[in-house]
Amino acid sequence: MRGFRYLKLIAEMDENAEINAPEDEPSSSGGDSAHSKSYTHLGNYTVENDEIFYLSNGVSEGKMRVQNGCEYVVLEGSILDPKITSNESSIRKSRKEHADSLSEDGMVVIRDITFNTPSGAANFIRGGACNGKTYWRTESDRPLSEFISYRKNDSYN
Template identity: 40%
Template sequence: MLRVSDGFVVKKGSVISSKQTKSCPEYVTKKREQYNDQIDSDFMLLEDILFNTPSGAAAFVCGSSANGNVEWKTSDGTTLKELESKTEE
């Protein structure tokens, strides 16, 4: 995921969950249907997809409700929430 000026981008080549939970938000199902032709048979994205919020991006990837502030982490395990709190200090 990449933060950009107008939201959050799930990058081309990212792999999303092949399944959706029963409690998966309806907007995630609709977004997956909208971009169905950009998701290959291995559930890899064939193009970048823009989201308004980190939670929307995380839910799309996970196929379930998700809090993007804690789901998105750097390679060393720092959450988005922790990164944002450091920049506010």
């Protein structure tokens, strides 16, 4: 259990890292059980979908589209959760870097913002760590993960 928490902390330092824990592994995040399962896949991926994806936690209301298969664009009008629940320094840094694309109070996106990962975009909106592949969902409630195509990472040959 202690080892899992340590690995989770290390993974949270890299926005591209994901944790693959057994479903019966206790979670310290207290996250939404409908979205708490993590997925890990080796290799790079692209997203093949031109729909708008949504993310909501009752306070935040995010909208995102995927551009060029690997750019995650948080759309104008998205509402950020003002409460930061985890990854505080990373989220504060990201919000500060994109301050010119936010309303005066810093809670509404007034210009589209592009992220390198779906989790980076989700964390920005929600104010806490979450797996963007499962939290971003289409209007028909299909997760982003259903639209991912993986390719082998050539650097491991």
